[in-house]
Amino acid sequence: MKNDIWNLRAKQRDILRNVLDPADEAGLKNRYIDIIHKYYLRRYFIRHDGGSTLDFGCGVGRISSWLAKFSRHVVGVDTSPEFIKKAKTLNKNRRISYYRGGLDILGSNRKFDRAISVWVLQHILTDREIEKTAGLLGNLLKRNGYFCLIEQVCRHNRYMRLPDTGEVYLVHRTMDEYTRIFSQNGFRLRRAVLMPETVWGFVYRVIRKNRLPRLSLKVLPLTVLFDIIFAWAVLKIKKMPATGRIDCLLLFKKSTDTK
Ligand SMILES: C[S@@+](CC[C@H](N)C(=O)[O-])C[C@H]1O[C@@H](n2cnc3c(N)ncnc32)[C@H](O)[C@@H]1O
Numbered sequence: 001m002k003n004d005i006w007n008l009r010a011k012q013r014d015i016l017r018n019v020l021d022p023a024d025e026a027g028l029k030n031r032y033i034d035i036i037h038k039y040y041l042r043r044y045f046i047r048h049d050g051g052s053t054l055d056f057g058c059g060v061g062r063i064s065s066w067l068a069k070f071s072r073h074v075v076g077v078d079t080s081p082e083f084i085k086k087a088k089t090l091n092k093n094r095r096i097s098y099y100r101g102g103l104d105i106l107g108s109n110r111k112f113d114r115a116i117s118v119w120v121l122q123h124i125l126t127d128r129e130i131e132k133t134a135g136l137l138g139n140l141l142k143r144n145g146y147f148c149l150i151e152q153v154c155r156h157n158r159y160m161r162l163p164d165t166g167e168v169y170l171v172h173r174t175m176d177e178y179t180r181i182f183s184q185n186g187f188r189l190r191r192a193v194l195m196p197e198t199v200w201g202f203v204y205r206v207i208r209k210n211r212l213p214r215l216s217l218k219v220l221p222l223t224v225l226f227d228i229i230f231a232w233a234v235l236k237i238k239k240m241p242a243t244g245r246i247d248c249l250l251l252f253k254k255s256t257d258t259k
Helices: 001-010 015-019 028-044 062-070 083-091 129-142 175-183 202-207 214-237
Strands: 050-055 075-078 096-100 112-118 141-152 158-161 168-172 187-195 246-254
Touching: 001 015, 001 062, 001 083, 015 028, 015 062, 015 083, 028 062, 028 083, 028 141, 028 187, 028 214, 028 246, 050 062, 050 129, 062 075, 062 096, 062 112, 075 083, 083 096, 112 129, 129 141, 129 175, 141 187, 175 187, 175 246
Parallel strands: 050 075, 050 112, 075 096, 112 141
Antiparallel strands: 141 246, 158 168, 187 246
């Protein structure tokens, strides 16, 4: 997505609408997605050495401000100047630094223990760019460092186009495609986890249509628990939706130095 769209989105006050679903006025769906993302990150990523962490495509700092609790230092980079400005204003923690730009602004001498990227790679549209990004991430990680991504994936690569111009603005890749790209850049896949709550989950289906009043936030933790049990049961039956997209978490370990 072009930078001006992110800068435009930054004008909205609600920080979750800035980076998740901009149409979610009631805020329940975005809160729910935020909880689910952090639940999976805590379960699969946080436990790996928490020294220095890179948050690639940090947006307004939704993930980096939370990661700071589990890291010695967090660096967030993002190409949107408005998001970086907002991230700096919102998160005054001295253990977080924000930089505007792509990964190349960090230079090649800097090394991180781990890196993360949530809902960013789907906005990198061409094969050339995504391969380059994987290479740069490899260069920025220490040997045996972890890289974790959360993306929306499909059974087949799916290109989302703007209705008026036909221009591609988002790509839902397959899990295999991400695995191939990162394997070719010195990473080994350690975990591949589907996050069914955000598509099949009972709670998600109800709240995405804003059917619940704001009051329900009080019972959200309970319903999330119910939903996780529900989603687990669904996962036992299906592995991947035939159509549509689903969030997944992929955890890679850097095994060799990138060329
Ligand atoms: C959907 S938002 C997600 C933000 C954040 N990761 C989160 O989950 O809250 C996508 C972000 O990726 C950033 N982005 C897209 N392409 C990028 C690139 N090539 N380099 C750095 N940031 C990028 C956008 O500016 C935007 O802030």
